[in-house]
Amino acid sequence: MKRLLGECRDRGLCGGGKVSRPPSRLKTDHGAYSVSLPFQSAMNIILKRIRQRLSPQSFPDTAEELAKSDLFAGWWYYSVELLPGLITKGQYPDSFPMLPRILLRNCDLRGTTCLDLGSMEGLMPVVMCRQGAKAVLATDAIDHCRQKMAALRYYYKASFEFQQVGLMYDLNNKLRKSGRSSFDIINLSGLLYHVFSPLMILAGVRPLLKRNGLMIVSTNVVVDDSFTMQFNNAGSLQEEVNTFWYLSVRALDYVLRYLKLAPIDCLYISHRDIKSSVRYVTDVESGYLSVVCRAKDDPIASREDTWMLKSAQHSWEYAGLVDWDSCNQQAVTHVPYSATIEKNLLRDDTGTVDLLRALSRRTIHQAERSSDAHVLRLADIS
Numbered sequence: 001m002k003r004l005l006g007e008c009r010d011r012g013l014c015g016g017g018k019v020s021r022p023p024s025r026l027k028t029d030h031g032a033y034s035v036s037l038p039f040q041s042a043m044n045i046i047l048k049r050i051r052q053r054l055s056p057q058s059f060p061d062t063a064e065e066l067a068k069s070d071l072f073a074g075w076w077y078y079s080v081e082l083l084p085g086l087i088t089k090g091q092y093p094d095s096f097p098m099l100p101r102i103l104l105r106n107c108d109l110r111g112t113t114c115l116d117l118g119s120m121e122g123l124m125p126v127v128m129c130r131q132g133a134k135a136v137l138a139t140d141a142i143d144h145c146r147q148k149m150a151a152l153r154y155y156y157k158a159s160f161e162f163q164q165v166g167l168m169y170d171l172n173n174k175l176r177k178s179g180r181s182s183f184d185i186i187n188l189s190g191l192l193y194h195v196f197s198p199l200m201i202l203a204g205v206r207p208l209l210k211r212n213g214l215m216i217v218s219t220n221v222v223v224d225d226s227f228t229m230q231f232n233n234a235g236s237l238q239e240e241v242n243t244f245w246y247l248s249v250r251a252l253d254y255v256l257r258y259l260k261l262a263p264i265d266c267l268y269i270s271h272r273d274i275k276s277s278v279r280y281v282t283d284v285e286s287g288y289l290s291v292v293c294r295a296k297d298d299p300i301a302s303r304e305d306t307w308m309l310k311s312a313q314h315s316w317e318y319a320g321l322v323d324w325d326s327c328n329q330q331a332v333t334h335v336p337y338s339a340t341i342e343k344n345l346l347r348d349d350t351g352t353v354d355l356l357r358a359l360s361r362r363t364i365h366q367a368e369r370s371s372d373a374h375v376l377r378l379a380d381i382s
């Protein structure tokens with residue numbers, strides 16, 4: 001994210017970037033245009049942005065041109081093949097598996113409406129399109145990957161929309177205002193550890209899912225027996241400055257069921273297996289967990305748990321922060337999920353995956369092929 005903000009500063013999005021030269025009339029004709037300099041600069045930034053948005057973007061079509069371009073040489077989150085053999089340098093090693101991408105293959109996306117949260121350059125939206133989604137909405141806090149996302153649309157002939165949503169809180173209301181509030185499949189990956197309040201994010205996203213829809217929730221977790229969230233005090237979990245909380249696996253399992261999301265499949269990678277310049281490994285066992293959930297009409301309490309249903313009925317936060325009326329009014333989808341998890345990883349009372357028990361059986365140590373990683377190649381269909 002530091003890189004992100006750096007990047008958006010470079011491009012003037014945060015107000016500190018280079019300002020295009022004002023038209024010469026403004027410079028010379030002081031009598032006619034007595035505007036103060038800060039106002040003039042602000043106007044120039046606004047005009048530059050309007051011009052950028054209105055002008056059709058063009059991208060290099062030859063390897064020579066692309067290899068020399070700022071687009072190719074710039075900072076990339078994903079490694080993306082833009083022309084045959086020309087792959088941008090993403091921030092992850094090719095051996096780092098992208099778990100939600102792998103799990104998404106089990107969802108039958110044909111004819112579905114999909115939402116991706118925190119899309120960066122748009123790898124997930126592209127594979128959603130390629131897997132046959134009817135409509136795909138990419139989102140991010142700011143439009144910091146605008147040009148790179150446009151490049152993915154162009155080189156992958158992918159058609160998806162983008163909406164800038166600011167901080168991800170209250171997403172239901174934000175998307176409802178723009179008329180996009182109902183999705184068969186939602187991908188929420190790599191975001192919950194970046195926010196002050198992971199439950200508030202889930203509360204805002206939950207009403208956007210159709211009844212019986214699928215949500216893939218992926219985040220960093222600590223692996224122990226507790227129902228806790230661990231804070232990244234003094235960067236103890238990760239040096240990255242926008243990283244706050246790792247949920248414990250059992251807390252994530254519980255919160256999902258509380259919000260009427262039944263875990264039906266999962267994949268896990270231990271941070272110890274990630275070979276990266278970023279320091280992930282600490283004195284606690286931690287990793288990245290990706291969970292496929294099926295939307296249900298009721299909270300999913302375990303046999304001995306009498307608290308969950310009472311809380312769901314009587315808690316002010318539960319009623320006030322999640323728009324359950326919208327959830328209940330959503331259409332029912334029948335989006336299929338093809339993988340079936342081993343029976344002994346399911347709880348006998350809830351029928352949902354016991355995430356803690358499933359970890360060891362559902363662990364991936366490294367990506368065996370680039371299409372399982374944070375690498376997008378032109379031939380990839382998923």
Ligand SMILES: C[S@@+](CC[C@H](N)C(=O)[O-])C[C@H]1O[C@@H](n2cnc3c(N)ncnc32)[C@H](O)[C@@H]1O
Nearest residue numbers: 117118119120140141166167168189190194195
């Ligand atoms: C680690 S990247 C994950 C990208 C992608 N979802 C994936 O799983 O590969 C985090 C994404 O969340 C966005 N993001 C980070 N912090 C955020 C925040 N506090 N509010 C909203 N979006 C945030 C970033 O812009 C970026 O798109």
